[in-house]
Amino acid sequence: MHPHAEHEILEELKRHWPAAADKTPNPNTPFDRDGLGKLVYLHAALCECLRLYPPIHTQSREVAKPDVLPSGEKVRPGTLLVFHAYSMGRMEGIWGKDCMEFKPERWITESGDLRHVPAHKFFAFSCGSRICQGKDMAFVHMKTVAAAMLRNFRFEVVEGHVVEPKLSIILHMKNGLMVKVCKRERSAVTV
Template sequence: MAKARFFVQDSDFLGHGIFNVDSDESWKFQRQVASHEFNTKSLRKFIETVVDTELSDRLIPILSSAAKNGTVLDFQNILQRFAFDNICKIAFGFDPVYLSPSLPQAKFALAFEDSVRISYGRLTASIPLIWKIKKFFNIGSEKRLKMAVSEVKEYAMNIVKQKKQKLEQLGEKESLDDDLLSRFLSSGHVDEKFVTDIVISFLIAGRDTTSAALTWYFWLLSQHPEVQSKVVKEIKEHSEVPAYEEVKDLVYVHASLCECMRLYPPVPLDTKEALNDDVLPGGTVVKKGMRVSYFPYAMGRLESLWGSDWAEFKPERWLQKEENSKSWRFVQKDSYHYPVFQAGPRICLGKEMAFLQMKSVVAGVLRRFKVVPAFEREVVEPEYISYLTAKMKGGFPVKIVERGQDEN
């Protein structure tokens, strides 16, 4: 489509954040300010001062303790906590310490989950009038959503207020905090409600997408030991170089993550709304105001796009052997063929950051541990459920096992 915008049927939760904004100027402003967070210098800092610290000081000790005591962990929950701490630190200069040994049951986290789940229910409702009636009378799921959104917005607003106070205390002569929220507050847009909407959008982007991808990735590796062996081999071959350089060069790991997200995309469904009349390449007429949805989950399983072996977890489909070499070269797919990170003007700004974060977690965990599923009964495939982002229904129970020195 020549002109389109995101369509999320819930301004109550996402407000005027970048995922839901319908103004070109507001969207361009948010994207321009956010883009400074994703240059090479910021990405290196993200890995070396945020992700590595969270790995070494929090995640690895929790996994080590679980391995020693034979504890079963919900790895989906652990990864969400890890990602939440990460996005808060790099985007807002704030550490919620959500991944701590006690694994606190934060009221905010429960409210956030409810907000995401019920908002998605609105988006996919076959009869939208039903939720609108519930909202009018403030009953049922709409009452729960109102309470949950209030909790989330209060939490985000507190982050904004604390940052504003800090910036006011520093004064203009002091250096600006190197985080996303500081940039927005120093850009002239100091409306707390607007900036709070931005905070919530980035919390969703940073917390739910990478944790969803990694949850399914570790499960897939447990089902494909031959792939896991190749992943661990590559990790150990790069273990002596600095952290940023290490994860940047993990080609096979990168390919295996892409392959995982082909089968289990973190965002399984996306919808746009036409800003004017248009005609799609296939000849479909789209009128102004119409919604157009596409399904990365279904697209990743189409034989016409991926061949007769589409059902196989096969990282090699993303790789080519270098000429006269045993080394692999990653082959990028067209973003419209593989729209996991969207395509065109709205392609995901945080794509490289997400890959660096995921590869850091994979390297940090698999260098030392095996992640072994521990479902109460035999599971052929966990249930993939779709909200605004994907989840593994019921969580991902695992046991952590120390890996031997020479073990792949």
């Protein structure tokens, strides 16, 4: 649904797809970990997806000892704090006036590197002592699958299909995601 982002990802894949021994891009050569690290725009697009649609949309923590929240509110032991990551990803006070837009560029610095966003702001992998230990591996898997799929196929959401969340412990799509899948022309993704 975001052709500009798709175009940027495809251009990045063209620039960084692993080469064969003769230095030509080889469609059968998978990315290695270093190669995946060069896919900054793809990483940013995945972060943007997770910001807007975090898999775990609500998390809670119980206060262990008296503390003061950043808002100045005092909390006592036993108080249950609930964090609604789905809502937090859409809050102007956290993400700015364009918080409802899909904008991978927000994750990229002026020099083209990934922008560091604190875990308490980007809550998709939790934060603090409970941060997901598999976060880096999750990005390796997501980038590997996304690169292979986007390089080989074009995906179009079926016209008229309504995409809306179905609330459960893990955020799902209420009616799934109906798409048309078309084989991508080689010329669109090769150097």
